[in-house]
Amino acid sequence: MKKVGIIGWRGMVGSVLMERMRQEGDFQGYEPSFFSTSQAGQAGPEVNGTVYELLDARNVALLSEMDIIVSCQGGGYTAEVHPQLLAKNWAGYWIDAASKLRLDEDSIIVLDPVNRNVIDQGLAKGIKKYIGGNCTVSLMMMGLGGLFAKGWVEWITSQTYQAASGAGAKNMRELVEQMRLVGENAQDYLDDPATTILNLDRNVIDTLRNPAFPTANFGAPLAGSLIPWIDSPMDNGQTREEWKGVTETNKILGLAPGTIPIDGCCVRIGSMRCHSQAFTVKLKKDIPLSEIEQAIGEHNQWVQLVANTKEETLKELTPARVTGTLDIPVGRLRKMNIGPEYLSAFSVGDQLLWGAAEPVRRMLKIALEYIG
Numbered sequence: 001m002k003k004v005g006i007i008g009w010r011g012m013v014g015s016v017l018m019e020r021m022r023q024e025g026d027f028q029g030y031e032p033s034f035f036s037t038s039q040a041g042q043a044g045p046e047v048n049g050t051v052y053e054l055l056d057a058r059n060v061a062l063l064s065e066m067d068i069i070v071s072c073q074g075g076g077y078t079a080e081v082h083p084q085l086l087a088k089n090w091a092g093y094w095i096d097a098a099s100k101l102r103l104d105e106d107s108i109i110v111l112d113p114v115n116r117n118v119i120d121q122g123l124a125k126g127i128k129k130y131i132g133g134n135c136t137v138s139l140m141m142m143g144l145g146g147l148f149a150k151g152w153v154e155w156i157t158s159q160t161y162q163a164a165s166g167a168g169a170k171n172m173r174e175l176v177e178q179m180r181l182v183g184e185n186a187q188d189y190l191d192d193p194a195t196t197i198l199n200l201d202r203n204v205i206d207t208l209r210n211p212a213f214p215t216a217n218f219g220a221p222l223a224g225s226l227i228p229w230i231d232s233p234m235d236n237g238q239t240r241e242e243w244k245g246v247t248e249t250n251k252i253l254g255l256a257p258g259t260i261p262i263d264g265c266c267v268r269i270g271s272m273r274c275h276s277q278a279f280t281v282k283l284k285k286d287i288p289l290s291e292i293e294q295a296i297g298e299h300n301q302w303v304q305l306v307a308n309t310k311e312e313t314l315k316e317l318t319p320a321r322v323t324g325t326l327d328i329p330v331g332r333l334r335k336m337n338i339g340p341e342y343l344s345a346f347s348v349g350d351q352l353l354w355g356a357a358e359p360v361r362r363m364l365k366i367a368l369e370y371i372g
């Protein structure tokens with residue numbers, strides 16, 4: 001029986017992965033092992049009635065017995081352990097949610113509803129590194145996959161509205177702490193219907209600007225505000241998150257770097273775990289909106305066309321609606337008044353599901369099928 005090692009299963013992405021694997025009945029047909037960097041020897045998760053003892057995630061000899069390793073442990077762990085496995089001539093498959101190996105020439109970014117052909121070619125060529133994509137990129141491609149598949153896209157700009165979860169679990173807590181403080185400080189003003197709106201507003205901004213306001217993780221208030229900067233600076237003025245858009249999209253599609261230009265401004269907003277994006281798509285030609293809708297809607301079973309009405313948008317196209325589901329609603333579809341080749345669209349997706357755990361979960365199944 002094939003052996004699969006799972007590392008980082010208790011973290012945020014790892015927990016979502018475990019939840020999805022349980023939901024889908026994935027733990028069968030192979031022997032799972034659970035590794036830990038800090039709790040080796042202790043009781044690990046219970047799967048199908050068995051409680052697995054945790055193995056040492058730094059024991060390279062043990063790891064090298066695995067046919068497939070799935071890591072949600074983060075890039076630092078990958079950087080430390082993956083080279084040690086290769087030094088032992090380990091020939092197994094490394095499936096990773098972290099970005100560390102994503103742009104290696106001999107790695108594939110996995111998003112099988114979009115690039116199953118690239119994954120299959122990679123397996124056939126003997127590629128062993130299969131890495132989940134950046135969440136914003138994966139969610140864009142799940143939503144607009146139909147346009148890419150038709151070869152209609154000349155370029156895209158994407159203005160993002162990214163959730164706290166993309167920055168980590170501590171950031172999600174910090175966002176809610178910030179919300180609590182804003183609400184608590186404003187309580188008397190809110191409860192008094194005679195309070196003028198300017199007094200309420202002044203109270204909120206005083207809270208946000210108070211040096212004691214909790215911003216250790218975000219570095220700035222997010223509740224009642226936003227942060228137009230995600231990740232580290234690049235030399236060209238982009239943030240790394242913005243740079244990933246063009247770099248990863250083309251790699252996912254198996255295209256040469258920069259073939260389809262993509263750029264935009266990535267912004268952190270006070271949503272918990274759904275990233276949203278507003279797209280301007282320059283099409284290669286004037287394509288009727290009905291054909292565009294058909295191409296988008298038919299591309300995969302998770303994309304969901306939302307009528308461009310206020311009622312449907314408020315009902316279907318918000319993080320509050322989408323969180324915790326695999327749905328990728330795409331709405332606000334319309335031709336722009338700039339010209340008939342310019343399409344405007346908006347999409348929402350759960351950053352921890354299609355943005356992180358789901359492509360990794362599905363890749364494990366694909367790899368297991370491939371090695372038989």
Ligand code: HSE
Nearest residue numbers: 134135136162166167
């Ligand atoms: N970098 C993303 C973010 C999440 O900060 O929202 C990971 O892909």
